[in-house]
Amino acid sequence: MSETGTTGAAESAPPRPAPTDAGAERLSVTGVSKRYGAVRAIRNADMTVRAGTVHALVGENGAGKSTLIKILSGATTADTGRITFDGEPVTIHTTADAIGLGIATVYQEPQLFPDLTVAENVFTGREITRRGKVDWAAQNAQVVELLELIGLPARYSTVAVSELSIAEQQQVSIAKALVGNAKVLILDEPSAILTDTEIEVLFGVVRRLAASGVSIIYISHRLDELFLIANEVTVMRDGQTLGTWPIEELSVRRIVELMVGGILEDTPPDHKAADAPPVLVLEKLSCAGEYADVDVAVRPGEIVTLYGLIGSGAAEIAETVYGMRRATSGRMLLEGTPIAPPSPRAAKKLGIALLPANRKLQGLFSFQSIAFNISAGHLPLLSRFGTWMDRGRERTVARDFIKRLAVKTPHERQPVSAMSGGNAQKVVLARQLVERPKVLVLAEPTQGVDVGAKEEIHKIVRSLADEGTAVLIVTSDLPEAIRVSDRLQVVRAGTTTVEFGPGASQADVLAAAAGALDHEEAA
């Protein structure tokens, strides 16, 4: 494993941009903190971005990157701290403030208007007009220039955004950000949905912008890419900025060690999975456009984790197991029998349960009670003749789970909207456990959950496995993946790659996921 961590392609890549006005400070934050309720998202963060540099911002999920970006883009305001721009202190209260300063942000989800053309999207809110009429020619001319800069065909200028692919739409978002003569461009995980060629084009754009004096804040989980594009790297962990280093002083390994901090290197409990045949097997499972050639096997009592970053395809694999998505080739076997559940209902009947990744959108019935939320997936069971609700039984089941999962609540009638993330997550988890499933799939099980509840949920999952359930976790939370699993498979670019056994080091796994360890087996 090479120390520098760069891939072979880097040797022929164009040199990283030399920062112009080296040392000229463009944007600086000092002592910034922000809390959401009881959770401190960032505390005392410091970061200085110089003009004409590509400044990478890295950190684990929950390290505070998104919050810092939201503060810089005006989507939220810091509780404490100072921001200076070109040496002058500034306040950024709204997105308009940020844009006015010249800070443009491109989010992962392109915020475009599907029915309007690319040119219209780029110019919404700042149209070029001549005597009241929109000057289409002038707008198009500028957009064509931008499109050529970005690497999209010029004719896209008059094409409705809805007809472009997601990757192309993201590129349009970048073009939109550039129209306002941005001095600082924030790119949030831009490469997550791009192919390698598209990434090359993106890098070309980034280099040209940097050369013209624009500062780029580049957030990415793909550490190998940083060595192709970034000048400096700021690492965040647990809401704090650990520091900023020139990229020359770093390696993928080193960055990983900083991100991870070496605290949670637990030795996983001595756990022997049953030697029984696997309950769930995915054999060369593929779904066109999402993932391909996925091989997974989960034995009863075993916890297998698919670790993948956003865009890796891991989430879509979980959806297929649960019937929310159809595979286009390959096989799925449950206890030896091929299955292809067409819907979650069918999957549940087979004994597969799934905890959805996005609690608010896919899991919770927000203003309904805990009991309602738990029983929603098991109405036939908790009723007589499948029609008359057995409310006594429902109450008992709810109370039972409240106790078992240590849900903090006065009673089962409390609406879940008032609960903390961790407690609410336990309620959704309870729903999956009512009818003891054969296979339990957990998607991002502790996202947005505080440390204490996280710990408890892990213990619960562990004990479920001990009782014989086959558990498949899909997560982008690295420490969690390592702590809980018996076996960990890295999912990258739509396919399962390296597999790690218990005792894997976080650095190795992260490196594998970042691409520095392709096709290498770790002990």
Place this chain on the structure above:
Amino acid sequence: MSTAVSDRPPASAPQDSEGSGPPTSRARQLLSGVVRALLTQRIVLLLVLLVAVVITMTTLSARNYLSAPYDLSYMSATLISAVPLVMLGLAELLVITSGRGGIDLSVGAIVSLVSMVFGFAYGEWGWPLWAAIVLAAAVGGLCGAVNGFLIAFIGYPALITTLATYYAYSSLAVVINNQQPISTQPIQDFFSAAGTVPVAGLQVPLGTITFLLPTAVVIWLLLNRTTYGRRLYAIGTNDVAAQWSGIDVRRTRFLAYTAAGIISGLVAVVTVAQFASARPDAGVAGNGMALPAITIAVLGGVAITGGIGRVAGVVLATLLIVWLNAGILLAVPGNAGSQFQLFALGIVLIFAALLNGLTQRKYGGTG
């Protein structure tokens, strides 16, 4: 429609209490508690308003401001108009609660069409009453099923779809008997079904016992005691989560519209009895029946976004409107009175909607 700020804390999350103000007195806490109860517990608010209306009207009556006495026997006599209102209000309750912009503008048109069908069956073809009623319910259910199929299975937006079926059904109602109402002998005799029965010394319209109460009870049981009711509230609260939980979202929604159709069919029977005639414009005359039904649902606490709504709310809202309207008729006699009712209905709807929106934002929904 995606927003960039995905993990923004919910609007109702408690603010960081940095620095506290002066301690609030017990009285102020009590007052804010009462206000909160009034706003979030729609039943409470409706009861309060109902009591206020009744007291106002009986006081005006006692002081001879009204053209006729506003007493218990008057109040119970006016219940005749409550019957179709409660029933259609419950129909709207079902479809609005099913979520995804659920609404049914066609209920009045279904009433018209089924009135004619019932008129044919009972008034001209000589069917026995029970069979004609069953037919009415079935035809109404079929009309509702068309709505449900388009909306739940194909994905048509509810508003424009039920607008289109409103057009279609109301035109069929008129065309089916060449715009002529059916007032044959059996129909005219049926008027007796709109008579009253003595209950606790008052003359209560028969329709409340034979139609209103059973419907309200059945719907209440459906919503509160059956698995279907749970599924309905689930899909109305969050149909994505319902899908992930294994609930058959489309079938549940489809059944809601079908049930609304069945109820509309039964309302047609009531209407024929009330007017002693099967009229082709029964449900669409004037404002039509859909608007008052939707008003009552919204007033009764049904959230237009789905997932919230109670039978008690609809019933109380109906009583409020009916007895308020009855009082207006006595206070402002003649045409002006019925016009003023229009005004009252409009104001009430807007007020109720604004209130629903406010409580949803501040307190996370009405109880």
Place this chain on the structure above:
Amino acid sequence: MSSQTLSPAGGPPAAEQKHTAKERGRVLPFPITGQEIVLILVIAVLWAALAVSTPAFLTSSSVVPLLVAMAPVALIGIGMTVIIITGGIDVSVASIVMVCAVIVAKTMVSSGIPLPVAVLLSVVIGGLLGLINGVLIAYGRVHAIIITFGTANLFKFLGLQIFGGTTVDNIPGTLDFFGRGAAGRTLGIPHSFLIMLVIAALAWYYLRHTAGGRHLYAIGNDADAARLAGVKVQRRVLLAYVLTGALTGLAACFVIARGTSTLAPNVGAGMELAAIAAVVIGGTSIMGGRGSVLGTILGALLVQTVTSGVTQLGWRSQLSSLFIGIFILIAVGADLLRQRTRRTA
């Protein structure tokens, strides 16, 4: 979710990847959509069929009343198009017609005002009523359907109060210019129709070529994103309802012009549904973000053709409602299909 091909590492270069993006050499997308072309064809076919079965159909004594009848609906439809593009709706227009009509009629009878004053009065009143709608919807954050249901009732109450329980009789022919008799036409085409076309052209231009017009589409696509981009969402929504109210006021004058010298309280009944039907059949998406005035004009023409045709053929007049309902369902279905074939949700 997305159906694009995300190739794993080492996919084909961008130039080889397939796009379904259409080739457009112009600066803007083509002004006529497929749906509008279909509508033109359908109308042409219907007219041809009617001309064949009732020779009287293509005479000016049939066509002119048809144009006169569809003009007010189309005019209201122009405003309704704007509203629906922003994602709203307005079911109170029928009541606005009633209020404007009764006030203008009564004023004409009692004070003998000239045409320009009558029109100004009607437009201003309509605009004020539209303002009420606009304020409640733009700033009250309640669904437009509920608000306009409520204001429909309120305005109707107001109108009935002004009617005072009787009809308005002996209305002078001040407004004949809009469409009654020879004075109401130029080259055989009724003035109300021509005026409506002019306004439609202006609206078309506004929607297509001004920043404000494009902002309306942005709002209908994603009101939050529009706000973040700097669009004054609430102001635009408010103006949409005021504009519709004003246009409805003008339409009320057209309605008076084509009626008798007696105005009854049921004036305007059903016009909201006709306008909405015209808009939807014309291809504007009820979900917002897409639509054009040309489609609405064609939709109104189709609706009126069906109504007049049914009468001409001697069928029951209510059958036209049935056909309109079916056309609405077909149009919405077409819109759904269009949405399904889009790449993004």
